[in-house]
Amino acid sequence: xxxxxxxxxxxxxxxxxxxxxxxxxxxxxxxxxxxxxxxxxxxxxxxxxxxxxxxxxxxxxxxxxxxxxxxxxxxxxxxxxxxxxxxxxxxxxxxxxxxxxxxxxxxxxxxxxxxxxx
Amino acid sequence: xxxxxxxxxxxxxxxxxxxxxxxxxxxxxxxxxxxxxxxxxxxxxxxxxxxxxxxxxxxxxxxxxxxxxxxxxxxxxxxxxxxxxxxxxxxxxxxxxxxxxxxxxxxxxxxxxxxxxxxxxxxxxxxxxxxxxxxxxxxxxxxxxxxxxxxxxxxxxxxxxxxxxxxxxxxxxxxxxxxxxxxxxxxxxxxxxxxxxxxxxxxxxxxxxxxxxxxxxxxxxxxxxxxxxxxxxxxxxxxxxxxxxxxxxxxxxxxxxxxxxxxxxxxxxxxxxxxxxxxxxxxxxxxxxxxxxxxxxxxxxxxxxxxxxxxxxxxxxxxxxxxxxxxxxxxxxxxxxxxxxxxxxxxxxxxxxxxxxxxxxxxxxxxxxxxxxxxxxxxxxxxxxxxxxxxxxxxxxxxxxxxxxxxxxxxxxxxxxxxxxxxxxxxxxxxxxxxxxxxxxxxxxxx
Numbered sequence: 001x002x003x004x005x006x007x008x009x010x011x012x013x014x015x016x017x018x019x020x021x022x023x024x025x026x027x028x029x030x031x032x033x034x035x036x037x038x039x040x041x042x043x044x045x046x047x048x049x050x051x052x053x054x055x056x057x058x059x060x061x062x063x064x065x066x067x068x069x070x071x072x073x074x075x076x077x078x079x080x081x082x083x084x085x086x087x088x089x090x091x092x093x094x095x096x097x098x099x100x101x102x103x104x105x106x107x108x109x110x111x112x113x114x115x116x117x118x
Numbered sequence: 119x120x121x122x123x124x125x126x127x128x129x130x131x132x133x134x135x136x137x138x139x140x141x142x143x144x145x146x147x148x149x150x151x152x153x154x155x156x157x158x159x160x161x162x163x164x165x166x167x168x169x170x171x172x173x174x175x176x177x178x179x180x181x182x183x184x185x186x187x188x189x190x191x192x193x194x195x196x197x198x199x200x201x202x203x204x205x206x207x208x209x210x211x212x213x214x215x216x217x218x219x220x221x222x223x224x225x226x227x228x229x230x231x232x233x234x235x236x237x238x239x240x241x242x243x244x245x246x247x248x249x250x251x252x253x254x255x256x257x258x259x260x261x262x263x264x265x266x267x268x269x270x271x272x273x274x275x276x277x278x279x280x281x282x283x284x285x286x287x288x289x290x291x292x293x294x295x296x297x298x299x300x301x302x303x304x305x306x307x308x309x310x311x312x313x314x315x316x317x318x319x320x321x322x323x324x325x326x327x328x329x330x331x332x333x334x335x336x337x338x339x340x341x342x343x344x345x346x347x348x349x350x351x352x353x354x355x356x357x358x359x360x361x362x363x364x365x366x367x368x369x370x371x372x373x374x375x376x377x378x379x380x381x382x383x384x385x386x387x388x389x390x391x392x393x394x395x396x397x398x399x400x401x402x403x404x405x406x407x408x409x410x411x412x413x414x415x416x417x418x419x420x421x422x423x424x425x426x427x428x429x430x431x432x433x434x435x436x437x438x439x440x441x442x443x444x445x446x447x448x449x450x451x452x453x454x455x456x457x458x459x460x461x462x463x464x465x466x467x468x469x470x471x472x473x474x475x476x477x478x479x480x481x482x483x484x485x486x487x488x489x490x491x492x493x494x495x496x497x498x499x500x501x502x503x504x505x506x507x508x509x510x511x512x513x514x515x516x517x518x519x520x521x522x523x524x525x526x527x528x529x530x531x532x533x534x535x536x537x538x539x540x541x542x543x544x545x546x547x548x549x550x551x552x553x554x555x556x557x558x559x560x561x562x563x564x565x
Binding site (some may be wrong): 103107 | 134135136138139142146147148149150151152153154155156157158161164165
């Protein structure tokens with residue numbers, strides 16, 4: 001009975017150790033991202049999002065930002081531009097975005113909203 | 119990459135986006151399932167080319183035209199002189215069609231197979247009419263219709279020997295129609311209704327303009343007749359009437375019986391005439407089996423309330439919006455010496471705003487009902503001061519004090535009555551066995 005209890009305790013400890021290790025890995029990743037976001041070129045999360053979006057819609061060709069972040073932008077950009085399904089809805093209220101969406105959907109959107117109110 | 123010079127959010131820019139689609143892209147449209155287009159009548163040329171391409175998956179189509187802006191400071195929109203007759207390909211596989219100031223031939227194949235149809239000509243100067251045969255043709259073409267809105271679509275009522283003939287020539291079957299909205303005068307709405315059998319209806323909404331002197335006649339046209347199923351009236355049947363003000367004058371009335379909603383627009387008639395018309399015409403049409411009443415601004419005399427309550431013995435709940443309730447209702451509900459049983463013997467709960475002018479009559483009513491053995495179970499009240507809380511909690515089984523005035527009924531705004539808020543007399547009147555403060559601290563109870 002005693003040896004069974006010890007085995008159970010050991011197994012529990014092993015599981016706990018694995019979980020702690022996994023958490024540590026995640027924390028390190030989060031810390032790295034936090035450090036990147038603390039870059040003097042990118043102080044605020046909002047600014048980061050705006051920059052990512054600007055880069056994706058190609059409003060900014062060569063943003064002056066830290067290389068790892070630019071690399072991340074580039075990956076997101078490539079992924080989104082090749083995902084035709086993302087560009088399914090065109091709202092012509094924003095002409096530039098609408099044209100971009102038309103282009104990304106290869107002229108083949110699923111929903112078009114156009115309001116020509118004066 | 120994007121070579122169009124269009125930009126910003128102005129009309130030219132928006133047109134530019136569609137032009138870009140036409141000119142720069144290999145336009146397919148084979149994945150397009152929803153298309154919503156609106157603008158001035160002259161804008162039709164800007165998008166009519168879209169329909170020259172195959173649109174094999176287009177299920178939802180909305181097209182609307184609006185009048186030009188007025189030059190007044192509000193820049194209000196002027197009406198469209200006449201609807202635009204659209205020429206659309208007949209092979210669109212539409213399931214939902216929404217047209218504002220635009221028409222199709224009534225015999226168009228596009229009406230076939232629709233599940234949702236909305237046609238709105240409210241801001242159109244010209245009358246859009248339809249014969250009974252055309253109306254039946256549209257209904258016959260769309261037996262799967264689930265939602266229908268006809269706004270200022272006027273059926274042509276035949277006249278024989280100078281008399282309008284309201285009886286339908288035939289009745290169309292719309293077995294799936296759950297939502298129906300009609301905006302027209304009562305005669306036209308009633309005539310349209312008479313042509314359809316709608317066993318699945320859940321929501322029927324009728325809006326119309328009316329003058330006070332015509333209210334009684336209008337109600338006779340519009341009350342659900344025997345063909346409308348009972349499912350429009352929820353169980354327990356609830357009746358709601360709201361008379362709202364716009365710019366300080368009462369001009370809109372909403373009456374709801376279960377899933378049946380009537381919206382009356384009285385325009386700019388005199389308030390007194392509107393009140394008289396409502397107090398005369400509305401109470402008699404409230405179903406006698408109504409059990410829940412939601413009332414706002416309905417003001418009747420004591421005798422009128424008595425007459426109404428006598429004919430509605432099933433009422434067990436009365437809710438008022440935040441406007442003050444007339445004293446006459448409490449006087450009517452208060453049993454007199456000759457009454458063995460008070461009016462509304464099943465009345466269990468009342469929700470109201472209690473102003474100083476009504477608190478004494480309400481208190482008298484509750485006291486008399488309690489003495490007659492018809493104590494109110496629950497009183498939800500707003501605007502009660504501490505002294506009145508003490509008094510009222512002795513007259514009802516549950517007293518809920520609602521905090522903060524609100525424009526609507528809001529059950530989540532119930533403020534707890536705390537022990538230390540109750541005065542000495544109220545506390546000493548409570549005994550541990552018979553009277554408790556509810557566990558949640560929300561309700562003060564006494565028996």
